Amino acid sequence: MISADPDEPLHVFDLPQIHTKPSGTELLRALDILAIKPKSFASSGHEAVKAPTVYPTGVPRYLTSIISSPLSWLDTDELREAVWDAAAARLSERSGRSAMPAMTRVFTIPSPTGEELTLTLHEPSLTADNLGMKTWVSSYLLSQRLHSLLESTPQLVPSETTTPTPKTDRTLRALELGAGTGLVGLSFAAIRGQSASIHLTDLPDIVPNLAHNAALNVELLTNTAATVTTGVLDWSIAPEPLPTQEEQYDLILAADPLYSPKHPKWLVETIGHWLSRGLNARVVTEMPLRDAYLPQVQEFRERMGQLGLEAVYEGEEVGYDDWESADGGALAVRCWWSVWGWSEKL
Secondary structure, eight states, X not given: OOOSOTTSOBOGGGXXXXXXXXXXXXXXXXXXXXXXXXXXXXXXXXXXOSXXXXXXXXXXXXXXXXXXXXXXXXXXXXXXXXXXXXXXXXHHHTTOGGGOOOEEEEEEEEOTTSOEEEEEEEEOOOOTTOGGGSOOHHHHHHHHHHHXXXXXXXXXXXXXXXXXXXXXXXOEEEEEESOTTSHHHHHHHHHHGGGEEEEEEEOTXXXXXXXXXXXXXHHHHHHTTOXXXXXXXXXTSOOSSOOOTTTSBSEEEEESOOOSTTHHHHHHHHHHHHBOOSTTOEEEEEEEOOGGGHHHHHHHHHHHHHHTEEEEEEEEEEEEEEEEOTTSSEEEEEEEEEEEEEGGGO
């Protein structure tokens, strides 16, 4: 019997057992209790899970017993499919982050006014060739920093060179490179509201989910008078013709953009094409300092300097990715954030 006390952990034998031929409702309720959310980016513990909790011993075998059962006593094929699907999802959740099914996640973003903004993001099942389908810890950390980062000196204002219109009469134009699920760009849009517009970009396979996430947050974006567009931008292909001053952006955002030896070159070249040469043009990045990618991070630094950009200010912080360490604990990730401007104009 399932206890109503959320503080009293259950044993797997407290759940409805297949040999008793429980109803579909009972099975779905039990499977809902067994749902696991990914680890929090913000702390070393798990996010709150559905109450009550269940001791893990015997849970995989319990789920397998449901999946392997014909469930012949249930009334409809649709109900049987729903139970099998839920059991399979619970089993995959216990096979590591990369095996988790598609999920919808909710993020709380601080704003300069102290109000907390809520974003909802869909993450499809993760595959090795579509890493942009996952929200990464550096994106989360940067989204949490934006409200203060963008108000720090020097403040981000529209660049004079991008348009002849006076700065007070136009909005800041922002571009996100490798936007992934859109957490950083959508956070920026909600925080800046009508004072800025942002174009979120990624590769063709990523953009449909990116656009879907923008649509998921239409109420927030409407309430904050934000302007968001999405589109494809492949760093490996130089734009033809090159962007005009009017087409360039005052601000470029990029989180966790380096996961190939080719990316530092491509990323910096793309920044060079699309960043305004205005006095207050800025590039804001955050990336994990994982051992395997430290050479790419160093190359990125060097290429940014060669382009004529200099770090206005920078720092490091630690977040917790939703992968598990060898001992099953949360995986701490050290990340480097930076804000860049044209060196001759600083």
